[in-house]
Amino acid sequence: MKDVSYINRPNRPLFVYAVLFLAFLYVPVLFLPLFSFNDSIYIAFPIENWTLQWYRDMFDNEPMIAALMNSIRVGAVASVLSTFLGVFGAKAVTRYRMPGRDPIVTVIMAPLVIPGIILGVALLILINRVGITPSLYTITLGHVLVCVPFSMATLMTRFEGFDKSMEEASADLGENAWWTFWRVTFPMVFPGLLASVLLCFTISFDEFILAFFLGGTDPTLPLYIWGQLRFPQRLPNVLALGACILVISFIVVFISQWLTHREPDSTRS
Amino acid sequence: MSSKQTFINIDRVSKHFGDVVAVDDVSIDISAGEFFSLLGPSGCGKTTLLRMLAGFESPTSGEIHIDGKAMSEIPPHQRPTNMVFQNYAIFPHLNVAGNIAYGLRKDKLGKVEQTRRVDEALEMMKLEGYGQRKANELSGGQQQRVALARALIKRPKVLLLDEPLGALDKKLREEMQLELRALQESVGITFIFVTHDQEEALTLSDRVAVMARGDVLQMAAPRQLYNRPVNVEVASFIGQMNFFDAQVVDVQGEKVVLDTQGLGQVKVASNGDLLQKDNRLVVALRPEKLSLSLQREVQDHVVRGELATSAYLGDRSHFFVSLDGYDKPVEVAGQESGLSSDRALERGSEVWLSWAEDSLVLLPAP
Amino acid sequence: MNEPVTAAQSSIEKTRPVSSWRSRIRAFYHSSEAFKGYTLLSPTMLVMLFSMCVPFAMMVVMSFWSQVGYEFDTDFTLANYSKVTEGAVYTQLLIRSLWISAACTFATVIISYPMAYYVAFHVHRRKMIWIILMTLPFWTSYLLRIFTWKVILGFNGVINSGLIGLGLIDEPLEFLLYNPNAVVLTLTHAWAAFAILPIYVSLEKIDRSLLEAATDLGDGPVARFMRVTLPLSLPGVIAATVLIFVPTVGDYVTPALVGGPDGLMLANLIQAHFGIINNWPGGSALAIMMMAIVGIIAMAYIALTRFAVRNIE
Numbered sequence: 015m016k017d018v019s020y021i022n023r024p025n026r027p028l029f030v031y032a033v034l035f036l037a038f039l040y041v042p043v044l045f046l047p048l049f050s051f052n053d054s055i056y057i058a059f060p061i062e063n064w065t066l067q068w069y070r071d072m073f074d075n076e077p078m079i080a081a082l083m084n085s086i087r088v089g090a091v092a093s094v095l096s097t098f099l100g101v102f103g104a105k106a107v108t109r110y111r112m113p114g115r116d117p118i119v120t121v122i123m124a125p126l127v128i129p130g131i132i133l134g135v136a137l138l139i140l141i142n143r144v145g146i147t148p149s150l151y152t153i154t155l156g157h158v159l160v161c162v163p164f165s166m167a168t169l170m171t172r173f174e175g176f177d178k179s180m181e182e183a184s185a186d187l188g189e190n191a192w193w194t195f196w197r198v199t200f201p202m203v204f205p206g207l208l209a210s211v212l213l214c215f216t217i218s219f220d221e222f223i224l225a226f227f228l229g230g231t232d233p234t235l236p237l238y239i240w241g242q243l244r245f246p247q248r249l250p251n252v253l254a255l256g257a258c259i260l261v262i263s264f265i266v267v268f269i270s271q272w273l274t275h276r277e278p279d280s281t282r283s
Numbered sequence: 284m285s286s287k288q289t290f291i292n293i294d295r296v297s298k299h300f301g302d303v304v305a306v307d308d309v310s311i312d313i314s315a316g317e318f319f320s321l322l323g324p325s326g327c328g329k330t331t332l333l334r335m336l337a338g339f340e341s342p343t344s345g346e347i348h349i350d351g352k353a354m355s356e357i358p359p360h361q362r363p364t365n366m367v368f369q370n371y372a373i374f375p376h377l378n379v380a381g382n383i384a385y386g387l388r389k390d391k392l393g394k395v396e397q398t399r400r401v402d403e404a405l406e407m408m409k410l411e412g413y414g415q416r417k418a419n420e421l422s423g424g425q426q427q428r429v430a431l432a433r434a435l436i437k438r439p440k441v442l443l444l445d446e447p448l449g450a451l452d453k454k455l456r457e458e459m460q461l462e463l464r465a466l467q468e469s470v471g472i473t474f475i476f477v478t479h480d481q482e483e484a485l486t487l488s489d490r491v492a493v494m495a496r497g498d499v500l501q502m503a504a505p506r507q508l509y510n511r512p513v514n515v516e517v518a519s520f521i522g523q524m525n526f527f528d529a530q531v532v533d534v535q536g537e538k539v540v541l542d543t544q545g546l547g548q549v550k551v552a553s554n555g556d557l558l559q560k561d562n563r564l565v566v567a568l569r570p571e572k573l574s575l576s577l578q579r580e581v582q583d584h585v586v587r588g589e590l591a592t593s594a595y596l597g598d599r600s601h602f603f604v605s606l607d608g609y610d611k612p613v614e615v616a617g618q619e620s621g622l623s624s625d626r627a628l629e630r631g632s633e634v635w636l637s638w639a640e641d642s643l644v645l646l647p648a649p
Numbered sequence: 650m651n652e653p654v655t656a657a658q659s660s661i662e663k664t665r666p667v668s669s670w671r672s673r674i675r676a677f678y679h680s681s682e683a684f685k686g687y688t689l690l691s692p693t694m695l696v697m698l699f700s701m702c703v704p705f706a707m708m709v710v711m712s713f714w715s716q717v718g719y720e721f722d723t724d725f726t727l728a729n730y731s732k733v734t735e736g737a738v739y740t741q742l743l744i745r746s747l748w749i750s751a752a753c754t755f756a757t758v759i760i761s762y763p764m765a766y767y768v769a770f771h772v773h774r775r776k777m778i779w780i781i782l783m784t785l786p787f788w789t790s791y792l793l794r795i796f797t798w799k800v801i802l803g804f805n806g807v808i809n810s811g812l813i814g815l816g817l818i819d820e821p822l823e824f825l826l827y828n829p830n831a832v833v834l835t836l837t838h839a840w841a842a843f844a845i846l847p848i849y850v851s852l853e854k855i856d857r858s859l860l861e862a863a864t865d866l867g868d869g870p871v872a873r874f875m876r877v878t879l880p881l882s883l884p885g886v887i888a889a890t891v892l893i894f895v896p897t898v899g900d901y902v903t904p905a906l907v908g909g910p911d912g913l914m915l916a917n918l919i920q921a922h923f924g925i926i927n928n929w930p931g932g933s934a935l936a937i938m939m940m941a942i943v944g945i946i947a948m949a950y951i952a953l954t955r956f957a958v959r960n961i962e
Contacts, residue, residue, distance in 0.1 A: 018773070020339045020359055021860045025771055032767045032779075035760065035841075039786050042797050042838060045807055049800065057800055058810035103693035110686025118690065122697045127892060129899020129943075131916045135923060135936050136704035139711055142929075159700050162693065213788065220790040222902060227923070236792050243796065243906075253800075256793045263789035271781040339861055359864045360873075372862035376880045376958070385876075386866030437866060 047257035055250050068254035078255065081238035085219050088150055088234055092157035093214035099158070100165030100210055101203075107166070108173040123163045133159065134227035141228065148230040156224035161214035168213060168274055172206030205273045212270035216263050235259070290315035290473055291336070291441065296345030298331050298497075305331040307497035308345070313475065313490075315440075318467050320476045320484040323494035324520075329477045330369075332494075333443050336475065337366050350440055365434035366443040370450065371426045373418040379405070380414035382429055386437040404432040424455050431466070441473045448483065460486055481521050485509065493517050515649050518567050525573075525613045527566045528648070531558055541566065545609030546586050551643060563648045570616035572642035575602055576635050585637040588613065590628050604634055712933035721930065729934035739918070739935070743942065746914040749829055749904075750897040753836040757893050758886060760837070761844040765885075766878075769852035780849065787842035795903050798835040802826040802907065827909025835903050840896075844889040851885025852878070880958065887954050891947050898943050915939055 018024065053063035072078060106112075107119055125133060133156070141152050180202070184194040222236040229237055239255065242248045291313040298306040306328040313319045321329035334340045336347060338359030347354040349363060365386070374382050384401050392400065405411055408428040413421070421429065427447055434442055447463075448456045464487050467474045478484050484491045485505040492502040501513045512518035515526060529549075533540040538550045539558045543566050551558075558564075579585060588604040591612040603612035615636060628634070687694075712729055715722045733739050768779045786794065801807040802825040809821035825831065855878065863873040901916035908914070915935065922932025 019334070020341075020864065021857055022770060022773065025767070028763060028767045028771060031763050035764045036782060038760075038838065039783070039842060042801055043786060043789075043794060045800055046793060046797050056805055057803070057807065058805055059807065059814045099693040099696055102689050102691075106686045106688075106690035106693075110682050110689070112683035112686040112690075115686075118694060121701070122693060124701065127895045129896050129916065129939075131899045131901055131919055132936050132940055133701075133704075135919065135932060136708045137700070138923060139707045139929065139933065140700075140704040143707055143711075155700065159697070162697060166693075216788050220788075220792070222790075222792045236790065239792060239796075252796075256790070256796070259790055260793060264785060267785055267788040268781060271784065272777070275777045275780060337861075337865060339864075358869075359861070360867050360869055364865075366862070366865045368858045368862055370856070370858055372856065372858040374859060374862070374877060376877075385863070388872070388876075389867050433862075433866065 043260060046253055046260060050250065050253035050257040052250065052253075055247055057249070068250040069258075071251060072254060072258075075251065078235075078238060078251075081233045081235045084150055084232050085235040088154050088157060089215045089218040092154050092161055092218040093211045095154075096158045096161035096165045096214045097169075097207060097210040099162050100169050101207065103162070103166045104169035104173050108170055109178065119166075122166060125160045126163045130160075130223035131227075134224045137224070138227045148228055150230070150232050150234075152228040152230070153225045153234060154218075156228045157214075157218040157221055160221065160224065161217055164217060165210040165214055168210045168270075169203065169206050171274065172203050172209075176202055209270040209273035212266050212273075216266050216270070220259070220263060288314060290317075290350060291475075292348040293332070293336075294346050294348065296332070296335060296342045296347060298328070298335060298340060299343045304497050306335070306342075309494075309497070309499050310345075311492060311499065311502065313473060315473055316471050318464070318474045318476065318487055318489045320478060320488040320491045321494060322478055322481060322484040322491050322520075324479055327494040328497040329479075329494050330445060333366075333445055333475060333477045336441070337364055337443050338362050363440040364443055365437050365439040365441075366445065367427070367430045367434050367447045369445045369447070371430040371447075373421070373426050373429055375418050377418070378414065379410065379416050379418070379421070379429055382418065383432045383436055385433060400436060404436045407435075408432045423451050424459065427451065427459065435466075435470060439472065441475060442467075444474060444476045446477055446479070448478070448480075456483075463487060485521070493520060495520075510644075512567070512644065512646070515565055515567070515646050518644065518646060523570050523614055523616070525568045525570065526646075527568070527609065529564050529566045531560050531562045531564070534558070534560055545606040545613065547608075549584065549643065551640060551645065558645075565646045565648055567644040567646055568638060568642060570601065570614040573613070573615045573636050573638050574617060575604070575615050576637070577632070579635045581637050584640055585635055588634055588636055590630055590632045590634050592630065593628060602628075602634070604636060606636075708933045709937060711930050712937050714930040716928045716930055719927075729931050730938070732931065733934055733938055739915070742913065742915045742918055743939070745829065746898050746916065746939075747942075747946070749832050749836070749912075749914060750894055750900075752833045753840065753897050754890055754894040756833065756837045757840050757844045758848070758889050761841055761889065762848055762886070765845045765849035765852055769849055769855075780846075783845050783849075784842045787840075791839065792902065794839050795835055795906050798831065798838065799826065799907050802831055802834075826907055827912060829908065829912045831907040831909075832904050832912045832914070835907050836897050836900065839903070840893045844893055847888040847892065848882060848885040851882045851888075855881045883954065883958055887951060891951065894950075895943055895947055899939065 049057050049061070050068055051064045051066070052061045053065040053067075054061075103122060107115060137152070137156050137159075138148075141148060146152060176199075180198055181194055184198045185191075189197060220236060221234075222240065225234050225237050226240070233241065235255075239252055242252050289312040291311075293309060293311040293313075296306060296309050297304065309328075309332065311319075321332060323329050331340060335342055336349075336354075338354065338357065341355065354362060374385065377385065380401050383404050384397055387397055387400065401414065402411075405414055408431060410425065410428055410432065413425065418426065418429070427450075430447070444463075448459055451459060460483060463474075476484070476487060485508070488505060490502060490504055491508055493500045493508065495516060501508060501517045503511075508517070509521055512521060512524075518524045519526070527543040527545045529541045529543040531539055532542045532548070535550075537552065539552070541549050541551060541564075543549055546566065546568075549566070579587070586606060588606045591603045591605045593603065594601040599617060602615040604615055605612050613636065711721070713725050713727070715724070715726055715728060764783065768776060768783070772779050799806070803809070804821050804823065804826065806826070808825060809818075812818045813821065859877055859881070860873060863877045868876060898914075899916045901914065901920045904912050904914045904917055905920075908917075916939070919932050919935045919939070922928045922935060926932075
């Protein structure tokens with residue numbers, strides 16, 4: 015390839031490495047869907063008989079469906095709430111110069127690095143001392159806490175790529191703040207909002223550790239799966255359910271990420 | 284340039300990026316110690332050509348020889364060239380001294396000798412005392428000096444400069460032009476300079492290659508480039524120029540009569556192939572080669588016009604004069620000979636334009 | 650105050666009202682912009698501050714209490730902390746947690762760097778697809794990703810049944826699952842996608858002309874990497890290290906599923922204090938100790954690497 019400059023020359027060993035790396039990321043995860051079609055309740059190669067029975071069973075599994083509905087409810091509320099908080103935060107942080115900006119951002123982003131167990135335990139103590147019974151509400155609160163940093167990060171890239179003079183132009187052309195928001199700001203950040211909602215939904219939907227500490231009698235789907243892992247004979251059901259979750263998560267996150275990174279490819283000369 | 288030996292030989296070099304032809308079959312010979320400029324608008328292929336000399340791009344076809352050696356198999360880090368990058372490419376994680384000493388690693392000089400060389404370079408670039416500064420603490424001009432020092436400390440045979448003055452403001456740029464020229468004379472190596480600023484190219488260079496669309500249009504010394512451009516494109520790119528369509532109407536022995544749009548009938552010396560009977564061509568005339576007066580003072584090479592507008596520039600004025608049979612106002616630059624400098628000429632005044640016969644440039648019709 | 654000063658002093662006092670009047674206007678202008686910013690930020694800031702600081706404060710308070718059955722004795726005591734520092738079990742678990750987490754962090758950064766490098770420098774078209782592909786698994790169910798390794802490494806798992814099926818071994822290999830190595834492997838797989846992003850961003854930010862300048866000044870590919878690319882990407886590497894080390898020290902799901910008794914970590918013990926051991930104050934003290942130690946290590950690491958980078962030059 016003489017088209018590519020010296021620095022960017024193709025590097026075959028690195029390409030092979032990249033493919034191996036992706037294989038390391040994806041192949042292990044693919045075993046769940048693979049064995050979900052296995053007739054036997056034991057995981058073993060070679061797979062003798064294929065079946066869809068475990069998928070059929072899911073429809074009759076009432077506790078599982080209840081857990082699924084709980085997860086969807088928690089995820090929907092948590093994702094909308096944290097995106098709502100994320101918009102305010104991201105806009106303030108990217109638009110206004112203010113003293114103490116960096117420490118504030120650090121605090122808001124802290125749940126990214128704080129181990130889940132610490133957050134879980136601390137929140138458990140809070141709701142216990144305040145006298146709130148653990149429930150889906152407390153799980154939602156915990157999920158908002160972990161989702162806001164991701165929402166902020168997603169939306170900040172959106173706001174940073176957004177020229178402030180667009181809003182000024184709108185004001186200059188006679189629109190007030192309200193209509194400027196609806197006619198200029200909102201259409202431009204909408205993909206970011208959607209990406210944030212989708213991402214937060216997935217995070218909440220898959221979140222286990224906080225739900226484990228903050229959950230009451232109503233389990234979310236990860237809690238339900240955790241409970242099932244104790245029973246070896248329920249393994250195929252877990253595999254089938256896991257396969258469904260993986261596929262749906264992949265699709266939702268892919269859309270979310272695509273919306274976030276959708277800028278045209280930068281090709282250097 | 285036949286008197287000097289060819290040092291860099293660019294031999295029928297082309298560069299394609301996919302379907303785009305960036306450099307199209309270019310051949311240039313450059314001699315040792317020459318200050319050579321590649322001049323052209325952005326996208327004309329000048330930077331690509333420079334990057335091929337440095338080795339960052341490889342030619343699609345053709346070969347580059349430097350000092351008698353073919354370069355195609357030699358990677359950039361082993362070439363006898365060093366480059367000053369457009370944005371200077373100062374390493375942000377190193378201080379000024381670290382940047383300047385960067386290329387000395389392989390020379391294994393020892394600490395004392397290395398420090399001496401760096402100090403020398405700092406002194407040459409008037410950067411004494413800046414050795415410990417970080418790149419982000421430097422002004423644009425200082426960064427440029429660091430980039431120059433860093434490249435020159437390697438004692439390259441050829442220094443490549445990619446629009447190094449483009450990022451500086453006008454005043455600093457003019458200062459650096461003078462310094463650059465003095466520097467080149469003192470180190471005595473070949474400089475190849477890429478720029479889109481024709482004034483800069485003319486000021487600095489021994490020779491200039493004017494490029495467009497991957498082609499070299501003309502390669503000449505600045506004076507010749509200015510006074511004797513080979514075609515309309517070069518003439519319009521370098522400085523200001525008035526163009527008049529013309530046709531040869533009569534050949535009278537040593538003289539040829541042209542019928543021009545605007546200047547009327549003019550006589551020129553008959554030389555060159557352009558001047559066959561009925562041939563169409565373009566007559567070009569620099570604004571400063573025209574002189575303007577209120578009366579007809581000479582008999583030949585003069586035309587009557589009407590002042591359309593004028594621009595006062597302090598040390599000189601520009602006049603735009605409408606001529607009969609010519610749709611665009613003609614630009615005239617210069618002192619207002621015989622005119623009061625306090626009073627502006629009124630629009631629509633009758634004026635006379637005259638010129639010397641040899642200031643007419645005859646160009647092929649495009 | 651001596652006499653000679655007063656002249657200067659009075660002149661200062663004369664100019665003062667003007668300058669303070671100006672600075673007040675300037676301050677108002679700035680503060681009004683800051684004020685707008687704070688107003689907009691306040692909902693997010695308040696929710697986050699409240700739901701982090703209050704629980705942490707309560708946890709700190711509780712760590713000085715003691716558990717009596719299902720109630721708490723709120724008398725101040727340091728007993729929880731002295732128990733933690735005296736118990737060899739705690740120290741052992743802490744060291745193991747740090748060790749496992751350090752190994753996982755190291756492995757993750759090492760395997761992610763070339764991948765990030767590849768995408769930053771050698772992918773020119775459809776970069777976005779590569780970035781999404783690399784990071785996608787991170788967003789999907791943590792629990793399932795850990796569970797998949799149990800399926801792979803287990804006694805009757807993918808590897809064992811595969812190898813037996815191929816006739817390479819007769820007995821299932823027992824050393825695959827339920828040990829610290831399994832925890833490191835699982836954590837590395839779970840966090841690799843997360844390490845790529847900061848490293849990729851720092852590589853992508855490097856101006857390509859810097860690499861060309863290094864080459865132009867005589868560096869081959871290896872020297873160029875060591876002298877320019879690596880130092881300039883260190884911020885990303887440091888960020889990735891901290892982003893992985895801190896959360897993995899506190900992981901308890903992975904050791905619980907694939908660690909076995911020898912692979913348990915401190916977080917498992919913390920979790921147990923809020924579960925079967927039923928000693929919340931004790932668990933709080935443990936959690937605070939863990940946070941403090943991890944925080945100190947992370948900060949020392951950041952300071953050390955910064956110091957080292959500065960001294961290399």
